[in-house]
Amino acid sequence: MKQKVVLAFSGGLDTSFCVPYLKDEKGLEVHTVFVNTGGFSDEEAKHIEERAFQLGAATHTCVNAVEDYYNRGIKYLIFGNVLKNNTYPLSVSSERFFQALAVLDEVKKIGADFVAHGSTGAGNDQVRFDLVFEVLAPQVKIIAPIRELAWSRQQEIDYLHNKGFDFSWEKSKYSINQGLWGTSVGGVETLKSNGTIPEEAYPSQVTDFGVERITIRFEKGEPVALNGEKMTPIEFIHKLHRTASKFGIGRDVHVGDTIIGMKGRVVFEAPAPLIIVKAHHLLEKHVLTKQQLYWKDQLATWYGQLMHEAQYLEPVMRNIEGFLDDTQKYVTGDVDVELRPYHFAVLGCTSDYDLMNSKFGEYGEINKSLSGQDIVGFTKVIANPLKIYYNIHQND
Numbered sequence: 001m002k003q004k005v006v007l008a009f010s011g012g013l014d015t016s017f018c019v020p021y022l023k024d025e026k027g028l029e030v031h032t033v034f035v036n037t038g039g040f041s042d043e044e045a046k047h048i049e050e051r052a053f054q055l056g057a058a059t060h061t062c063v064n065a066v067e068d069y070y071n072r073g074i075k076y077l078i079f080g081n082v083l084k085n086n087t088y089p090l091s092v093s094s095e096r097f098f099q100a101l102a103v104l105d106e107v108k109k110i111g112a113d114f115v116a117h118g119s120t121g122a123g124n125d126q127v128r129f130d131l132v133f134e135v136l137a138p139q140v141k142i143i144a145p146i147r148e149l150a151w152s153r154q155q156e157i158d159y160l161h162n163k164g165f166d167f168s169w170e171k172s173k174y175s176i177n178q179g180l181w182g183t184s185v186g187g188v189e190t191l192k193s194n195g196t197i198p199e200e201a202y203p204s205q206v207t208d209f210g211v212e213r214i215t216i217r218f219e220k221g222e223p224v225a226l227n228g229e230k231m232t233p234i235e236f237i238h239k240l241h242r243t244a245s246k247f248g249i250g251r252d253v254h255v256g257d258t259i260i261g262m263k264g265r266v267v268f269e270a271p272a273p274l275i276i277v278k279a280h281h282l283l284e285k286h287v288l289t290k291q292q293l294y295w296k297d298q299l300a301t302w303y304g305q306l307m308h309e310a311q312y313l314e315p316v317m318r319n320i321e322g323f324l325d326d327t328q329k330y331v332t333g334d335v336d337v338e339l340r341p342y343h344f345a346v347l348g349c350t351s352d353y354d355l356m357n358s359k360f361g362e363y364g365e366i367n368k369s370l371s372g373q374d375i376v377g378f379t380k381v382i383a384n385p386l387k388i389y390y391n392i393h394q395n396d
Helices: 013-025 042-055 066-079 096-110 125-136 145-149 153-162 233-245 271-287 290-308 316-327 372-392
Strands: 004-008 029-036 059-064 114-116 141-143 175-179 182-186 212-219 222-226 251-257 263-269 333-340 343-350
Touching: 004 013, 004 096, 013 029, 013 042, 013 145, 013 153, 029 042, 029 096, 042 059, 059 096, 066 096, 066 222, 066 233, 066 271, 066 290, 066 316, 096 114, 096 125, 125 141, 212 233, 212 271, 222 233, 222 271, 233 271, 271 290, 271 333, 271 343, 290 316
Parallel strands: 004 029, 004 114, 029 059, 114 141
Antiparallel strands: 175 182, 182 263, 212 222, 212 333, 251 263, 333 343
């Protein structure tokens, strides 16, 4: 009886290569599982299933992990206004843990001896995937054919052609990872420090060159309505993506440090995440206190860093999530955003909890709870430690 392997399958070149390789070279019964975290339509998922069976999979399972991904991951990236290096909304790195968990469920159902993925030995995803099994299923052996063989893309294509699989690989020049929270694109242009991918390589093309204003409704930190139309946060993200991607909004290049110590560079397209994070942050500036905003920044930065570096299982993540949940109690209101070609601007907000709408006065005009003489005395008090210092250190 053949031993079984569950392969995390996306239908791309790397995972397509893995199916016949595991079946023919390793002698394993291959069961593929595709985990949709929001970047694929039903039609695309069906095409992925067809390819898996063409390649020789014994079974194929499609798992919809979008709800789990939003509720346990994306929601906290919104609450924390997480942009790694002030740029990247963790479009891919945030979804890998939830994909690996879904694959683990299939391994348990099938009773597989092995689990496999198509990661190379140079990136972050191999660590994120391996860590889940190292911690939660150490008895399951991990196979990563491309990492083990260190093959190029052309060698993978040649292998598939020699096996009789004459698929079209025109897009194999670019590695595209798409999900609910954005799409990353890697290619030859991102392997060096300058240059970027051509316009046609982006998943969405610019078709709107006008100006459009939209209003985003947040309730307790979550986006729940677009231009007055109520919807779930997941529906909201999809709709905002369709609206903003037509302008070419949300394109950028992320440069960061990989888990394994190298510098990495990737192009991404994430119109909905960038707009949501910036709009949410503006609303928070109006409804949260100075200390809440400060400590949120510190903890959310660590949360994003830990998420990016495969540490979602670290218990402190649950502690930070508890803090972030509590800070969203009054993050409710409407935020106006203007969309233009390749650009957006957050214009302003309205909220019942806006701390600018105070009976104590107006900024730059009047403060009804303090007099000018109170400020004179206040300034003398906070100046006193500095006066003492410079009296001693007169040459500084």
